[in-house]
Amino acid sequence: MWLGPGPARTYHPLLAKDSYHHGSFMAYTGGWTPGMAPHLVDLPYWALELGMPLSAFSTGGRYLIRDCGDAYDFHEATWQFPDFTLVWTTSLINSFGFDLQGGPGRHRRRGIYFQGVNGTIIADYGFLKIVPEAGRMKEADAESVPRVVPESPGHHREWLDGIRTRTPPSCHVGYHYRIEVALNLSLLSLRLRRSVAFDPATETIPAEDRQARGLLFPEYRSPWGIPAEYRV
Numbered sequence: 001m002w003l004g005p006g007p008a009r010t011y012h013p014l015l016a017k018d019s020y021h022h023g024s025f026m027a028y029t030g031g032w033t034p035g036m037a038p039h040l041v042d043l044p045y046w047a048l049e050l051g052m053p054l055s056a057f058s059t060g061g062r063y064l065i066r067d068c069g070d071a072y073d074f075h076e077a078t079w080q081f082p083d084f085t086l087v088w089t090t091s092l093i094n095s096f097g098f099d100l101q102g103g104p105g106r107h108r109r110r111g112i113y114f115q116g117v118n119g120t121i122i123a124d125y126g127f128l129k130i131v132p133e134a135g136r137m138k139e140a141d142a143e144s145v146p147r148v149v150p151e152s153p154g155h156h157r158e159w160l161d162g163i164r165t166r167t168p169p170s171c172h173v174g175y176h177y178r179i180e181v182a183l184n185l186s187l188l189s190l191r192l193r194r195s196v197a198f199d200p201a202t203e204t205i206p207a208e209d210r211q212a213r214g215l216l217f218p219e220y221r222s223p224w225g226i227p228a229e230y231r232v
Contacts, residue, residue, distance in 0.1 A: 003028070005224035012068050024069025030187050031071035033090045036110070038179050041088060042171065043112045043123060045179055047149050052178060052200035053079035053086075056185035064093055077186035088186070188212055 002016075003009070006028045014021050015028075023032040044050060060075035073092040078085060097109035114121040118136040122129045130145060132138060152158070158169040168174070181203070189196045196212050198205055205212045217226055 003221075005218070005220040007221060014068055024065075024067060024071050026071050029071070030184070031075065031090075032073075032092065033075050033077070033088070033186065034180075034183055036090065037077075037088050037183055038176070040110055040112050040124065041086075041179055041182070042176075043125075044086060044114065045175075046170075047114070050081065050086075050178065052203060053081055053182050053185065053198055054200065055080045055195050055197045056182065056189050057195040058186040058189045060090075060190055072190070075186075075190065077183075077189070079182050079186070086182075188215060191215065 009015075014024060020035075022029045023035045029035060056077060056079050058075060058077040060072040062070070062072050063074055065073045072090075075090040077088045079087075095106045095109050097111065098113070111122055111124045111127070114123070117133070119130050119132045122131065130137075152170060153161075155169075161167060162169055181198075185196050185198055192212060192215075196205065197209060205216065207213070217231060220226060
C-alpha cells in the first residue's frame with residue numbers, strides 16, 4: 001500500500017529512504033525533473049503569464065549514476081510557445097552553473113535566465129541580476145528596471161490566510177497544472193525519443209498522434225484507478 005498506484009516491487013532502502021531519493025525511480029516520480037523544475041519553471045510562467053506549450057521535445061539518459069534506480073541523470077527539455085522557446089536542464093553529472101552562481105565547490109546550483117533583446121535576467125527565488133546586452137542597456141539602466149512580480153508573503157502566510165478567508169494561494173492548482181502539463185509532455189517526449197505536439201485550445205495531444213495519446217495515462221495497480229471521465 002505504501003507504493004500507492006505504482007508497480008509492486010520488493011523493498012529497497014533507497015526507495016524508502018526519503019522523498020528526495022524517490023527521484024531515482026521513474027515509475028513513482030518521473031525522475032528528477034518533476035521534483036525540482038516546478039520550483040524554477042514557475043518563475044517564467046508567473047512573470048510571463050504563460051499558457052500551454054505548442055510542443056515539447058527532450059533528450060537525456062542515465063550516463064553516470066549507478067544505483068538500483070532507473071531515472072535519467074541528465075535531461076534537457078525544450079518547449080515551444082507562440083512567441084518564444086523555454087529550455088530546462090536537469091543535470092546530476094556535476095554542479096556547473098552557467099554564471100557559476102553560489103561560489104566554488106559542489107552544491108546545488110539553480111536559476112532561470114530570461115534572455116531579452118536589451119539584456120538577460122538571471123534569477124532564482126533569492127537572487128536577481130540583470131546583465132545588459134552590449135550597446136543596448138547601460139549598467140545604470142539595469143538597476144532601475146521595475147519589478148512587476150509582487151513579493152510573496154510566504155507559503156505559510158498564504159496557507160493561513162487561505163484557511164481564514166477562503167482565498168486561493170498565488171500558486172493554486174488552477175495555475176500550477178499548466179506547469180505540470182509541460183513537464184509531463186517533456187517526459188513523454190523523452191520516452192518516445194521525439195517531439196510531441198500539444199493543442200492549447202483543447203488542452204490535449206492531437207488525435208492523430210495515437211502513440212503519444214496512448215501513453216497519457218499510467219497503468220494503475222489495483223485497487224487504484226483513474227476515473228473514466230478523466231480519460232480522453
